[in-house]
Amino acid sequence: MRTFFLILFLVLLLAFGRGDNTAAGWPLHFGFGRIATTKEIAALNISIRPDGKGLPAGSGTVREGRAIYLMKCAACHGSTGVEGPQARLVAPMGDTTRAKAIGNYWPYATTLFDYTRRAMPYNAPGSLSAGEVYSLTAFLLYANKIIDSEKVINAASLPQVVMPAKKFFVTDDRRGGPEIR
Template identity: 45%
Template sequence: MAETPHLGKPLDEAAIANWDISILPDGTGLPKAAARPRGAVIFAEKCSACHGDNAKGGVAVALVNDRKLDGISASQKTIKNFWPYATTIFDFIRSAMPFTASRSLSDDEVYALTAYILAENKLIDAKDTINAETLPKVKMPNRDNFIIRFPDRI
């Protein structure tokens, strides 16, 4: 066996499971929490410093925007006009936000923030409940404009 660089430490199954949090487009991996779009308070407290008031943009990108996609410019891509799956919003918030304290939000908070962003983008009604059953059913406007390389895997 080859000599290793002796970096890091061995991980047990429990440590690996703690990071095995990916959510698939069909909702596989979503936790059993749920929330109505009550995420405005959470957003104001934990997200607005970067994403601005009401998610309209700040030092980080706007999360709520009615901009039409015209071309392939990354600066034009928004959740509403580009992202193909609502489950991806949950997955990204859960694993990477807030920027200064990633993975610090509870599943309830992540569902609330996801619901808030979807409702503010007028993709769901503000009274809708978002959970592991309903989130994968949200039809994103740009979903059909992606070519899925391995459709049998989702």
């Protein structure tokens, strides 16, 4: 009897056991790679969603942002954010420029924090503290006439900032077929 159950167990193990083949000879899991620890995920995960998820602690002001901007950003973007030589950052909605800047084109304020923290300054990406990035974000939103000069920008206030260009964005509706869109 014991032998019978042992054999039955082995047969079932073969049929349904962990990592066993599907009909196509493809296992449910290969078991390659290692489980990521919470700590290593936290170290890499710098993404920020439009609802503010992912924004770090800290805060910034327009005043501090202006000082950091003049020191670390103005050489490429111009002292008021319009002169270049690199991308123009300042163009309040309604400005006559054709340039796509923060005020007249960017649909989400959180993107400003995310991109600045990831990629700026160009010659030293990833070097700014959370507070510095919040301050720069505040200054650029102010320069684009989106917030007033006293507004403090942090994880709670940034996702609340409504960007003027957001209302223009629509999802791609090209679908192939004979119609040109």
